[in-house]
Amino acid sequence: xxxxxxxxxxxxxxxxxxxxxxxxxxxxxxxxxxxxxxxxxxxxxxxxxxxxxxxxxxxxxxxxxxxxxxxxxxxxxxxxxxxxxxxxxxxxxxxxxxxxxxxxxxxxxxxxxxxxxxxxxxxxxxxxxxxxxxxxxxxxxxxxxxxxxxxxxxxxxxxxxxxxxxxxxxxxxxxxxxxxxx
Numbered sequence: 001x002x003x004x005x006x007x008x009x010x011x012x013x014x015x016x017x018x019x020x021x022x023x024x025x026x027x028x029x030x031x032x033x034x035x036x037x038x039x040x041x042x043x044x045x046x047x048x049x050x051x052x053x054x055x056x057x058x059x060x061x062x063x064x065x066x067x068x069x070x071x072x073x074x075x076x077x078x079x080x081x082x083x084x085x086x087x088x089x090x091x092x093x094x095x096x097x098x099x100x101x102x103x104x105x106x107x108x109x110x111x112x113x114x115x116x117x118x119x120x121x122x123x124x125x126x127x128x129x130x131x132x133x134x135x136x137x138x139x140x141x142x143x144x145x146x147x148x149x150x151x152x153x154x155x156x157x158x159x160x161x162x163x164x165x166x167x168x169x170x171x172x173x174x175x176x177x178x179x180x181x182x
Contacts, residue, residue, distance in 0.1 A: 085128035
C-alpha cells in the first residue's frame, strides 16, 4: 500500500491514500480501475481524470514485475497482525448486501485507525481480513508490544461498533513476530 500512497503523493493527491488502502487497491489492480470505481471511492471528477491519465501512462508490466535490486532488501524484525471479523459468513447471509458492506467498511475503518495509531501499517484488506505490519516500513524497538496493544484496542473498538446488524460484531486477532527479509 505504501507504493500507492507514494504514487498518489507524486500526483498531488495524497488525501486519497487511506481510501485506496481501505478498499485494498494496490499497484496490481490500479490499471484495472474505471471511472465508475473512482466515483464509488468518492474521488472528485477532476482528480479522477488526473488519475486515469496517470494510469494510462504507466507501464503495467513494470508495475507487476519491477526488478528488485539486491540493495533494496534488508533483514529486520517484523510483527504481523491479522484481524478477522467473527461470523462474517453467517452475518452476510442475514444482512442485505449493502448493509453488510457498511459493516465491513466500518470494521475496516475502525481497525485501520487503531493500527495507524500504534504506527502499524495496513498491508492489505482481504475480504473481512486485515493484514498489518509493525516494524515495516518504520521500525521501533517495541513493535511486538505495539501490535499486542493495537490488537487489544481493535477488539475494544469493534465491540463498540454500531452497525445495522442486530447483534454486535467481534474480531479475532492473530499476531506473529520474527526475522524477515523485506
